[in-house]
Amino acid sequence: MQLIVTAISKAYASVQAVQQVSFQINSGEIFALLGPNGAGKSSIIRMLVGMTQPDSGSIMISYQDEHFDHVPRRLLGYLPEDRGLYPDKSIEKNLLYLAQLHGLSKSKALSEMDYWLDVFDLTDRRHEDLKQLSKGNQQKVQLIAAVLHQPALVILDEPFSGLDPINQEKVVLFLKQLKAKGMTVILSAHQMAMVEKLADHMLLMAQGRAVLAGTLQHIQQQSQSRRRMKIGTVSAVSAEQLQQLDAVLSVEALQAQHFLLTLADDVSVSDCLKQLLLQVELTLVEMQTPDLHQLYLAAMAKHKPEVAA
């Protein structure tokens, strides 16, 4: 399977939801759409699912020598942002109904259900009505509903929302299992720590536009964020003293005798170390790579005025 999105745009009334967004997803990848509320993630997902069509640009999905302009239903497992099931029906009845609509036989649906209910520790509760479950458990049932028929492509809109950290970790494991089973996954999320663990490729969006795209490493390079160095000192030193150094742009005091330095743009790491060693004796030197959360915040801060303008 390969999905190629080329310069798609979509407007609703006076709102330009998506502007000239392009990306590519290859088979077996986990692809993350990141961005704040209203960034255009769900609009892209709805175009991929075929609920709406792009105003311009193209979507091309290739699967076993076939080509489509949106994901065909038989290949798709979908968890919409606006989601819910039948609260007055049991987990088993809900899942069986959706699985049979996907074309699964009852026996196949039940065996798949057994597997996924076990993964999410819901086996003992399969005959309970959905309304009796917590929000988190209902979310798990919906994730199962999206993959029960073993689709080639799974699209999950905000799969982590409403889950506590323990259940978020379970979803991470669930997504890794999908990847291991050869499914391609597209997800949208705010939870950067989760996405960082999972996504092969990602697209950061702001106000309908693609801001950063690629692998985490690629995005780190693209972001051109300032270099940060964590240091530990033998003797006591103040942040103000370190701030005096030409090589240091800013200083953040961590715990005792530990600091996070942001290096000035035109100074090399070795020059910075030379300046430091003239002042203090070091116990720790560690270059800090910005995590996705920091990159995301930096990107949003950088692009928001530009987009607004």
Next chain:
Amino acid sequence: MMSRQSLIVAKWEFLRFFKWKQQLISYLLMLGVMAAVALWSFFTDESRQQYRIAVPAQLEIANTEQFQFQRPGISFTEQLAQMRSDDSWHAVISEEQGELVLHTLTGKKWLAQLETVLQQHYRQLSAAQMGLSTAQLNRLEQPVVINTRYLDQNYKGKDTPEKMIALGALILLFVGLSTAFGQVLMSITGEKQQRVTEQLYAIVTPQQWMDGKVLGHSFSALKAMVTSGLVMLLAFAVVSLFAKKAVDLSWINIGVVLWLIPFALLGVVLCASFMGAIAASIDDPNNSGKSAVMMITWLPMVFTFMVIDSPAGWGMTVLSFVPLTSFAAMPVKMAMVTVPWWQPLLSLMLLLATVYWMRRVAGRVFLRGMQMYGKEPSWGEIVRWAVSNKTE
């Protein structure tokens, strides 16, 4: 025409509202209520008791099973005192200035029956004073018999058993469409509110989904009609048994009933499709005025009922061919007038074509309505979608 997915949706929808235990309990409750009403009526029936009525000495009125007219030898004032103190009398009658006055403690149901007996007595008294015999009085009281002979050989008569079938069919259609009305509205808008719709869209096409809904709720409506029909027949049988008559079902015209089935079936599917289209355009049933429009589906029965006594008139003829009303009008017309074979067949074909069109409209409205994300479409938009060809 009907996909496997549509049949799965239909089965789901049918079973979702088919709760046989609750239904059985509701029937038992209904029987219990009927039994309680019958028992209450039996125990409070005053006509089975005897009443003592004090009348003036000159009033020579014969006793009936219910009323014992007595002429006490005590004064009128003492009669009233007795009635108040020890229930010696249920009523005391006096004559004042040529008029009868009925004295009793409080209003009672049997007083009306007493008045009837008194009226009858005074009518006979007046007749005797005028020199009329009882037979002459009876003849005067009988209405003139007017027999109508219909020259149109196709007209089966005014109060024939077939008319009962026609009225029964209209009542059953009311029952079926009322069932469908509630279920379609609850099912479609409920799914929107429970936010299942977008998930289902990723699995089945809007048309498959709507076909399943329409079919499932049509089955529910038909089930309600069949159940109600059987209850009607059961009630008829029970009444016959209580009246100590043999249960006679010979009045059921099988030929008419066989024609009635396809019309009722397609009529219910047509109305369920229309209701589905309207329900699909409703975002929040609590804040939408559109749900009342679904009651338009009751108009064919109302219009047909209004012309039921002129089954061969132009009104019934128009209604029996217009596809939006023919499912109610044609069976009624057929029950009361012999029609050439091509008429019901043509009407049925037109109805079938309209059902096909209406289900497509419902599918289109669902698709486009869902793409509006929380905004309810205007009537203009719904009409535009109805005439467009977009299905995906």
